[in-house]
Each structure stands twice: as structure tokens, then as C-alpha cells.
Amino acid sequence: MKILAAMSGGVDSAVAAARAVEAGHEVVGVHLALSRMPGTLRTGSRGCCTIEDSMDARRAANLLGIPFYVWDFSERFKEDVVDDFVAEYAAGRTPNPCLRCNEKIKFQALLDKAIALGFEAVATGHYATLLDTPTGRELHRASAWAKDQSYVLGVLTEEQLAHCYFPLGDTPSKQLIRREAEERGLQVAQKPDSHDICFIPDGDTRGWLSGHLERTPGEIVDETGEVVGTHDGANGYTVGQRRGLQLGTPAADGQPRYVLSIRPVSNQVVVGSKDRLAIGRIAGGRYSFTGAPGFDLEVPFTCEVQIRAHADPVPATAALRKIHESDRTEHHRADATHEIVVEIDLVHAEPLLGVAPGQSAVLYIGTRVLGQFTIDRTEAAETMSTVASTLAV
Amino acid sequence: MAPVRAYLDHAATSPMPEPVLEAYTAALRTVGNPASTHAHGQSASESLESARERIASALGCDSAELSLTSGGTESINLALKGMFWARRRHGAGPVLLVPEGEHHATIEAAEWLHDTQGADLRWLHIDHQGVLHPEVLASAIERAGASNVALVSFLWANNEVGSVQPVQALARAARSAGVPVHIDAVSALGQVPIDFRASGASALSVSAHKIGGPVGVGALVLGRDASADPLFHGGSQQRARSGTQNVAGAVGFAAALDWAGLATPEPTLETAADRHAHMGDLRDRLIAGLREVVPDAVLRGAAPGQGRLPGNAHFTFPECQGDSLVFLLDAAGISASVGSACQAGVAEVSHVLLAMGVPEEEAIGSLRFTLGPDSTAAEVDALLAALPDAVARARRAGLS
Numbered sequence: 038m039k040i041l042a043a044m045s046g047g048v049d050s051a052v053a054a055a056r057a058v059e060a061g062h063e064v065v066g067v068h069l070a071l072s073r074m075p076g077t078l079r080t081g082s083r084g085c086c087t088i089e090d091s092m093d094a095r096r097a098a099n100l101l102g103i104p105f106y107v108w109d110f111s112e113r114f115k116e117d118v119v120d121d122f123v124a125e126y127a128a129g130r131t132p133n134p135c136l137r138c139n140e141k142i143k144f145q146a147l148l149d150k151a152i153a154l155g156f157e158a159v160a161t162g163h164y165a166t167l168l169d170t171p172t173g174r175e176l177h178r179a180s181a182w183a184k185d186q187s188y189v190l191g192v193l194t195e196e197q198l199a200h201c202y203f204p205l206g207d208t209p210s211k212q213l214i215r216r217e218a219e220e221r222g223l224q225v226a227q228k229p230d231s232h233d234i235c236f237i238p239d240g241d242t243r244g245w246l247s248g249h250l251e252r253t254p255g256e257i258v259d260e261t262g263e264v265v266g267t268h269d270g271a272n273g274y275t276v277g278q279r280r281g282l283q284l285g286t287p288a289a290d291g292q293p294r295y296v297l298s299i300r301p302v303s304n305q306v307v308v309g310s311k312d313r314l315a316i317g318r319i320a321g322g323r324y325s326f327t328g329a330p331g332f333d334l335e336v337p338f339t340c341e342v343q344i345r346a347h348a349d350p351v352p353a354t355a356a357l358r359k360i361h362e363s364d365r366t367e368h369h370r371a372d373a374t375h376e377i378v379v380e381i382d383l384v385h386a387e388p389l390l391g392v393a394p395g396q397s398a399v400l401y402i403g404t405r406v407l408g409q410f411t412i413d414r415t416e417a418a419e420t421m422s423t424v425a426s427t428l429a430v
Numbered sequence: 431m432a433p434v435r436a437y438l439d440h441a442a443t444s445p446m447p448e449p450v451l452e453a454y455t456a457a458l459r460t461v462g463n464p465a466s467t468h469a470h471g472q473s474a475s476e477s478l479e480s481a482r483e484r485i486a487s488a489l490g491c492d493s494a495e496l497s498l499t500s501g502g503t504e505s506i507n508l509a510l511k512g513m514f515w516a517r518r519r520h521g522a523g524p525v526l527l528v529p530e531g532e533h534h535a536t537i538e539a540a541e542w543l544h545d546t547q548g549a550d551l552r553w554l555h556i557d558h559q560g561v562l563h564p565e566v567l568a569s570a571i572e573r574a575g576a577s578n579v580a581l582v583s584f585l586w587a588n589n590e591v592g593s594v595q596p597v598q599a600l601a602r603a604a605r606s607a608g609v610p611v612h613i614d615a616v617s618a619l620g621q622v623p624i625d626f627r628a629s630g631a632s633a634l635s636v637s638a639h640k641i642g643g644p645v646g647v648g649a650l651v652l653g654r655d656a657s658a659d660p661l662f663h664g665g666s667q668q669r670a671r672s673g674t675q676n677v678a679g680a681v682g683f684a685a686a687l688d689w690a691g692l693a694t695p696e697p698t699l700e701t702a703a704d705r706h707a708h709m710g711d712l713r714d715r716l717i718a719g720l721r722e723v724v725p726d727a728v729l730r731g732a733a734p735g736q737g738r739l740p741g742n743a744h745f746t747f748p749e750c751q752g753d754s755l756v757f758l759l760d761a762a763g764i765s766a767s768v769g770s771a772c773q774a775g776v777a778e779v780s781h782v783l784l785a786m787g788v789p790e791e792e793a794i795g796s797l798r799f800t801l802g803p804d805s806t807a808a809e810v811d812a813l814l815a816a817l818p819d820a821v822a823r824a825r826r827a828g829l830s
Contacts, residue, residue: 070776104760104761106753106757107776108753108776109753109776109777149827149828150754150827150828153754153823153824153826153827153828154754154757154758154823154824154827155758155761155823
């Protein structure tokens with residue numbers, strides 16, 4: 038196969054490229070230039086895609102004997118990932134830019150270009166497994182739970198997955214990957230992993246946002262609507278946050294209060310006690326599936342839901358539901374006619390804590406990724422015990 | 431099993447011919463710092479100064495006017511910064527006149543002078559073929575007031591689209607106003623006759639590896655009436671330039687000029703002219719052939735002839751991205767360039783094309799093919815064979 042190996046300059050993508058070469062494929066390495074103004078040197082392990090990273094990727098490609106190019110996707114990245122990131126925060130949501138990048142850049146813009154230029158697949162260092170079954174290709178978790186990255190790939194569709202190549206899914210530990218890199222002579226064997234958001238290299242998301250968003254002061258209210266404080270910009274807050282709340286009046290029960298939700302229309306931040314953070318139901322109108330589910334999604338089905346890259350999956354029941362106009366709130370996506378509704382199995386699991394609209398909920402059946410949706414709205418677990426489940430099986 | 435490669439990027443660097451390699455390596459086998467006073471040093475000095483004479487003769491200047499440098503970028507920086515500083519110290523004003531479309535060494539140095547050294551940097555418009563008109567320069571000098579202008583700097587020929595400037599007319603326009611001129615002749619050397627004395631310039635920059643000499647070797651010709659403060663301070667081994675002199679590099683540079691027919695004691699101008707004509711013919715074959723297989727490609731820069739470097743062909747291809755084309759040609763065994771500068775391996779949209787008035791969406795799909803004296807028809811034909819498929823695929827990949 039002609040494979041385009043996306044090489045970030047990190048050890049995972051370098052080993053992935055190496056494995057693709059070893060498997061006998063015709064491999065070409067590409068580094069994506071995503072920043073308009075790349076830093077020269079890597080600063081610590083946050084951020085990515087400095088000139089130093091680009092050179093690391095180049096040297097890895099040189100070692101593997103494969104051609105290497107740097108392609109500029111900075112314009113697309115700015116529009117599809119960075120601008121979306123800002124817009125989501127402005128709308129009171131917490132985005133996941135890594136998912137957006139996979140969805141729009143790595144496995145769309147890059148993939149489209151690759152196919153047009155004659156490649157059959159894009160390879161990355163993601164820890165995930167692709168299984169080809171009689172009913173089609175499936176995306177599964179990596180064999181090692183701790184390193185599994187199927188969550189960030191949950192946004193991919195069947196067409197995209199048809200052109201993916203993830204050679205690292207079977208390796209149980211990062212240590213083994215590093216050792217393999219060293220054995221292969223790759224200079225990046227001991228390079229620290231990058232984490233956090235690649236375009237915010239110092240990790241200070243709030244600081245970065247304050248340079249990109251206007252901060253309009255507004256009210257902090259409790260769930261009854263009573264004003265308990267003020268804020269200087271709703272987009273500086275995230276669900277589950279406790280610090281940084283300037284509350285004039287302490288809670289009646291003396292317990293600390295947490296951000297429960299953000300109301301972008303009224304520019305209010307809603308706070309409440311910790312047990313109100315416990316979420317029992319989530320729903321969203323922007324969803325995708327990794328392939329044909331093999332069953333009717335409108336009939337409630339059991340599954341597991343994972344709401345963060347490194348969170349444990351939680352047993353749940355889910356279904357695809359039409360949105361009735363009478364039920365529509367400001368939290369429903371305006372352009373959505375249907376949404377996926379997920380109820381946590383509170384008998385067998387703890388409620389989800391601190392779920393922010395804008396996060397992705399990825400649904401699993403066993404190790405298989407079924408699909409995902411962007412969370413638009415949440416309901417507290419407390420409330421659910423008094424309201425009959427809409428998803429009674 | 432790989433196809434024979436065609437090298438169509440001579441403007442980026444050129445192959446070192448065998449006689450040049452021999453002269454260079456022979457010089458590397460000797461030891462001696464030309465500044466040393468003993469026999470080893472004197473022998474090295476003899477090699478160095480013989481080479482310098484041949485280089486000076488090839489460029490049309492005196493040995494005393496020739497400072498050898500580490501390459502075109504250093505020469506250009508030394509000229510721009512050194513001459514600006516010297517002119518300011520001698521009471522000239524701060525205006526720096528530079529046309530659009532210059533090489534990045536000039537642009538970055540000029541902008542730095544503006545940002546940190548008080549230069550009043552004024553960009554001069556170039557026309558749709560990338561040429562600076564003498565009237566544009568003359569009126570810019572007049573507008574600034576001649577005594578306010580420290581320096582004018584321009585390309586002898588544009589390295590991207592190959593257009594040759596009206597050098598003598600431009601230099602005359604500046605000289606008659608008492609303003610010194612620096613000419614960046616890096617891309618012109620070996621393609622068109624260069625004669626420092628006849629040009630009217632006060633300073634001239636060249637680079638060895640563009641004509642088969644070693645990388646890391648260049649020269650700044652600084653006329654007797656001009657002065658430049660040094661960039662490198664140290665042992666003052668040369669006028670305006672310190673550092674142990676690169677004997678082997680100078681020998682290699684001189685050998686490359688010899689090979690190009692430019693530096694023999696009696697310059698064999700027929701040889702140089704032959705080379706230029708051969709390159710021009712091959713380039714014209716490339717242009718004609720390309721137009722047949724990709725009719726909607728647009729040739730950028732001056733028409734082939736006296737006004738264009740004989741080895742240069744530059745085209746834009748509608749609805750394609752330059753880097754897709756480069757990739758596809760590379761996979762087909764053709765080495766070509768998008769023509770514009772690279773930042774960390776990513777090609778930027780050419781500032782030259784933009785300055786020429788080419789819309790950005792057209793400028794994105796550019797390819798530059800540059801030939802050398804030893805380029806062959808087979809290489810050109812290989813390009814023509816690979817182009818249709820490459821363009822079709824690049825179009826499919828689009829402008830994303």
C-alpha cells in the first residue's frame with residue numbers, strides 16, 4: 038500500500054512509520070505545519086510542532102529511508118480547530134480541539150490530499166486497533182487500556198477509517214515503544230510526550246483565551262436563579278471548576294460551590310454544590326458513527342460511554358431520539374433534529390462528574406467504538422431519580 | 431530501480447564539475463594559514479591570491495576590491511548593513527531604497543536596519559515581469575532627497591522568475607544623484623555576463639555554489655570609493671571582513687569560474703556565450719514542450735531572450751498547489767522547486783509573484799525549473815513526460 042505517515046516529531050509517529058516500512062508498504066513521511074508562527078525550540082513537553090519537532094520528524098524519516106515533506110495546513114488548522122476552539126468557549130462550551138483536529142485535519146484535509154496524490158492510507162502513532170470483519174471495518178481500543186487513544190479517534194467515519202493505518206494498537210506499553218525506537222536507532226526514543234493543547238504550549242488555556250475572547254462581566258447565580266456573585270467573563274469558567282469563583286454570599290450549607298453550567302445567552306455562570314455536579318444523563322445533536330452499528334439506534338441499547346480521553350468508560354443506555362420542539366432549550370443545538378441521549382447506569386456506576394457541554398462522549402460496545410457525539414446538555418443524577426427514564430429498555 | 435533523476439533546480443545549487451572538485455580537493459590537501467609569515471603560510475597565500483586575481487578578473491574588478499566571504503547571504507548582509515552604517519557615519523541620510531521581490535537576505539537585512547538601526551526603508555514597485563524601472567528609482571531618490579539616501583540595493587536578475595534588471599540604467603540613475611548602489615548578482619553569475627566596472631555599482635555580491643563552486647564561499651566586490659563597516663570584527667584579514675581566509679574555497683571558486691569560461695587569463699568569452707546559448711535553447715525547448723502538454727500554465731517573468739536568465743523557466747499552474755506539484759514530480763524522478771523561500775520546509779506563497787501583481791490563488795501553484803550548463807535534453811523530456819499526470823493529480827488535490 039502507498040502509505041502517508043503523519044510524523045509529528047514524537048516517538049509514537051516515528052515508530053508507526055517504521056512499522057509501516059517494515060510491513061513492506063511504500064511509505065512517505067509528512068510533517069504537518071499547523072502553526073503560523075512555529076517556535077524554534079521545543080519548550081518542555083507541552084505544545085508541539087516547533088521547528089525542532091519538524092527536524093526530529095525529518096531525521097526519523099531519513100533514518101527509515103523514506104522521503105519526507107512538510108505540508109502547510111496552518112490555514113485550515115486555524116479555521117477548523119483554533120477558531121472552533123474559540124467559538125465553542127464563546128458559546129459557553131468546553132471544546133476538544135484534538136478531536137476536531139483528527140476530524141478535520143489529520144483524517145480529512147490531510148487524508149483528502151493524500152488520496153488525491155495517490156496514497157491509500159494515512160498512518161499515525163495513535164494507540165488504537167482497526168479490525169476488518171465480515172460486516173466491515175471496526176475501530177477498537179488498543180490492547181493496553183492505559184494508552185488507548187481510541188477516544189480521540191471516535192469522531193472518525195467509516196469512509197475515513199477505510200484509509201487509516203494504526204500500527205501501534207497491539208503494543209501494551211509506552212516503555213516497549215520507546216525501547217523499540219531505541220533499537221531502531223531513532224533519536225526520539227526518549228523524547229517526552231507532548232500533552233495539553235498543541236497551540237497553547239505553556240498550558241495556560243485561560244490566559245490564551247483572554248487574548249482571544251472578550252470578557253463581559255455578568256452574574257453568578259445558583260440553580261434557583263438567585264445572584265450569588267459576579268464574574269468578569271463567562272468563558273473563563275469551566276464546569277466543575279471550584280477555584281476562582283468570586284462569590285459574595287456563601288452557600289447556605291457552608292459547602293463549597295462548583296460551576297455547574299454556563300448560560301451563554303444570559304451570560305450567567307450557574308454554581309451549586311458538588312452533588313449537583315453528578316451527571317446522570319447527557320445528550321447531543323452533533324454525532325457520528327464509525328460504521329454501520331448493526332442494530333436500530335432508535336431502540337435503546339446498552340453500551341459504555343467515555344467523556345474524556347483518560348476517563349474510565351461508564352455503563353449506560355443510549356438511543357437516538359428525535360428532538361421535540363416543545364422540549365427544545367437553549368442548550369439543544371439549533372440545527373439538530375435528533376440527538377443521542379445517554380443515561381448512566383446509576384445502579385452499577387457512579388454518576389459522571391463535571392461534564393461540560395462541548396466535550397465529546399464516545400460510545401463503546403465492548404472494545405468497539407460505536408461513535409460519538411458532542412455533549413450539548415446534561416442532567417443531574419439527583420434529578421433523574423425522580424423522573425422516569427426516557428430510555429427504559 | 432529508481433528512474434534516472436532529472437535535476438532542474440540549478441538555482442538552488444549546482445553540481446560541482448570534476449575539474450573544480452579536483453582543484454578544490456588538491457587545495458584541501460595542503461596546509462597553511464595565508465596570514466602566517468613562514469613558508470607554509472606564504473605558499474597558502476600564493477594560492478589564495480592567485481585565486482583572488484582570477485575571481486576578480488572574472489567579475490571585472492581589482493583584487494583589492496574583492497573580499498571573499500562565506501557566501502551570498504553574508505555578502506549581501508555585509509553590503510547592506512556595512513554600507514548603511516558607513517554612509518551614516520559619513521553624514522548620509524537614513525533612506526534605504528530596495529525594490530520588492532528581492533531575495534530574503536536583502537529583505538531581512540533591510541527590515542532589520544529599519545527596525546533597529548534607524549533606516550527609513552522604502553520599497554520600490556516592480557512591474558508585472560518583476561523589473562525595476564529606472565524612472566521609479568530616480569523619482570524615489572528625488573522624493574527622498576538625494577543626500578538623504580544612504581544606499582540602493584537591487585537584484586541583477588530575479589532568482590525566482592529570472593527577469594534581468596536594466597542594471598546600467600539603474601546604477602546611472604543612482605550614481606548621478608551621488609547614491610551608491612549594491613547589486614545582488616548571486617543568481618546572475620554564470621547566466622549573463624557580469625562586469626563590475628561596467629555596471630556602475632559600488633558593491634556587488636556573488637556566491638560560488640551557484641556555478642559549481644563549493645557551498646560556503648562567496649564574494650563581496652566593494653568599489654574603491656565605497657566603504658563598509660565590517661560584520662565580523664577580528665584579525666582584519668580582508669577589507670571589511672575578518673576571519674581566516676578560505677584558501678581551498680577560493681581555489682574552488684576560481685576553478686568554477688574557469689570552468690564557466692569566465693576566469694581564464696584570456697577569458698574565452700565564446701565558451702561562456704556558448705554555455706548561455708545552450709542553456710537558453712534547452713530552456714526554450716522546456717517552455718515550448720510544457721505549453722503543449724499543459725496549455726493553461728502561465729510563464730512568469732520576462733519573455734525568453736536578453737531580458738531573462740537563460741536557464742530559468744517559471745510557471746504557475748491553475749488550481750494546483752506548488753507543494754503538491756513538487757511532491758508528484760519528485761516521486762517521478764524530477765527535482766524542481768516552487769521557487770519561493772522555505773520556512774522550516776514549508777513553501778510560502780512567493781512574495782515575488784505577489785509583488786508582480788499575481789493573485790495569491792494563482793501564485794500558490796508555482797514551479798521553477800532552472801537549468802545549468804550541463805543540463806540535458808533528456809532531463810527536460812523526462813519533465814515533460816511526467817508533468818501531465820502530476821498536474822492532473824495536483825488539481826485533484828486542490829488548494830486545501
